[in-house]
Amino acid sequence: EPEVTQTPSHQVTQMGQEVILRCVPISNHLYFYWYRQILGQKVEFLVSFYNNEISEKSEIFDDQFSVERPDGSNFTLKIRSTKLEDSAMYFCASSVHDSNTGELFFGEGSRLTVL
Amino acid sequence: GENVEQHPSTLSVQEGDSAVIKCTYSDSASNYFPWYKQELGKGPQLIIDIRSNVGEKKDQRIAVTLNKTAKHFSLHITETQPEDSAVYFCAAHDNNAGNMLTFGGGTRLMVKP
Numbered sequence: 001e002p003e004v005t006q007t008p009s010h011q012v013t014q015m016g017q018e019v020i021l022r023c024v025p026i027s028n029h030l031y032f033y034w035y036r037q038i039l040g041q042k043v044e045f046l047v048s049f050y051n052n053e054i055s056e057k058s059e060i061f062d063d064q065f066s067v068e069r070p071d072g073s074n075f076t077l078k079i080r081s082t083k084l085e086d087s088a089m090y091f092c093a094s095s096v097h098d099s100n101t102g103e104l105f106f107g108e109g110s111r112l113t114v115l
Numbered sequence: 116g117e118n119v120e121q122h123p124s125t126l127s128v129q130e131g132d133s134a135v136i137k138c139t140y141s142d143s144a145s146n147y148f149p150w151y152k153q154e155l156g157k158g159p160q161l162i163i164d165i166r167s168n169v170g171e172k173k174d175q176r177i178a179v180t181l182n183k184t185a186k187h188f189s190l191h192i193t194e195t196q197p198e199d200s201a202v203y204f205c206a207a208h209d210n211n212a213g214n215m216l217t218f219g220g221g222t223r224l225m226v227k228p
Binding site for chain 1: 216
């Protein structure tokens with residue numbers, strides 16, 4: 001069964017460092033997303049990506065964040081200068097249609113710990 | 116924007132009993148309500164969804180009800196089994212708010228054998 005894969009599963013970094021989280025969405029999917037979940041809190045939307053550009057982003061997704069689909073298979077989330085409050089589980093998701101029409105398939109998450 | 120509240124945060128039931136998880140939403144424009152199950156160490160997985168033109172939907176032991184007037188929706192699991200133990204998230208989608216889901220805070224369901 002096709003699945004969304006994410007790497008790394010866990011990353012520990014120092015405050016101020018750049019981090020890149022990688023995702024391989026399901027191959028025939030057209031919409032890509034990043035969500036995050038701070039420990040004990042809600043799953044929060046960060047950004048959606050369609051047709052090689054950001055289609056929606058939340059207030060959390062500030063200038064420190066960027067996304068890219070560099071080679072037609074990977075979908076990356078970059079945090080330019082990490083802060084302590086960026087520590088969270090980051091989930092990548094993909095869907096065939098937009099999130100009102102079809103199921104989102106989530107990866108297993110990348111846990112980011114900022115020290 | 117949309118706000119989704121979910122209760123209870125933890126729920127413990129005996130195997131074979133029913134479990135009910137309730138969510139409320141704030142934006143009357145929301146029209147799609149999925150439920151996700153998250154097992155330990157895995158990402159959320161869709162288990163059932165309902166749209167605002169339907170009041171109830173059932174899939175084997177799982178059912179979801181929607182009350183648009185009161186802006187709440189519920190997940191019902193009957194004949195619970197230990198493998199139902201997981202964290203369950205409700206979510207809402209507002210067609211006017213682009214392409215994002217707003218999630219509830221999650222319910223940790225524990226089914227005791």
